[in-house]
Amino acid sequence: MHQRLPLIEPQVADARVTALYRQIDARFGGVPNLFKALAHKPGILEATLAKVARVMDEGELERRLKEMMAVVVADAHGCAYCVGAHSMALQRLGVPPATIGLLLQDLDEAPLPANWIALLQLARRAATDVHAITDADIAHLWSLGLSDAAVVELASVIELFIALSFFLDLFAVPLDEPPTANANPG
Numbered sequence: 001m002h003q004r005l006p007l008i009e010p011q012v013a014d015a016r017v018t019a020l021y022r023q024i025d026a027r028f029g030g031v032p033n034l035f036k037a038l039a040h041k042p043g044i045l046e047a048t049l050a051k052v053a054r055v056m057d058e059g060e061l062e063r064r065l066k067e068m069m070a071v072v073v074a075d076a077h078g079c080a081y082c083v084g085a086h087s088m089a090l091q092r093l094g095v096p097p098a099t100i101g102l103l104l105q106d107l108d109e110a111p112l113p114a115n116w117i118a119l120l121q122l123a124r125r126a127a128t129d130v131h132a133i134t135d136a137d138i139a140h141l142w143s144l145g146l147s148d149a150a151v152v153e154l155a156s157v158i159e160l161f162i163a164l165s166f167f168l169d170l171f172a173v174p175l176d177e178p179p180t181a182n183a184n185p186g
Contacts, residue, residue, distance in 0.1 A: 007036035079165035
């Protein structure tokens, strides 16, 4: 599929976008194509950056778990960009490629804590049919020891990657080349 929306490359970006690209480069070790596509609306780019930082960098849930949720949710939505980008991020966080493959193929066999598998299964189900989530499913989150804040955090990670998958797929944004070895996982 061909790309449907031109990317705003750093060399043609206006001053506001250039300033945002500096922040993005410092965080990600480059400017991912997602942000080059969002740059058509600098205010939305800025808001997206802030949301990504809040959802992915703050809270009770571990960063590796959030990246795994990104992969599972993106896979449920068929977003190759997010699956690829967050698989690379997981590798930079030390997750073996075989484990990443199991997130996509056979989650129950992934060498992860049982509570992580339960959260990832719920994330996949919520991403595909939120109306199928029951009161018992939410109560199970608390039984796993999640606080109310962590439950909101979980829902926020799922929502973020549903939205980003939609945008990326709508405009057929191409996946970036793998970043350098010293790049931050974002």
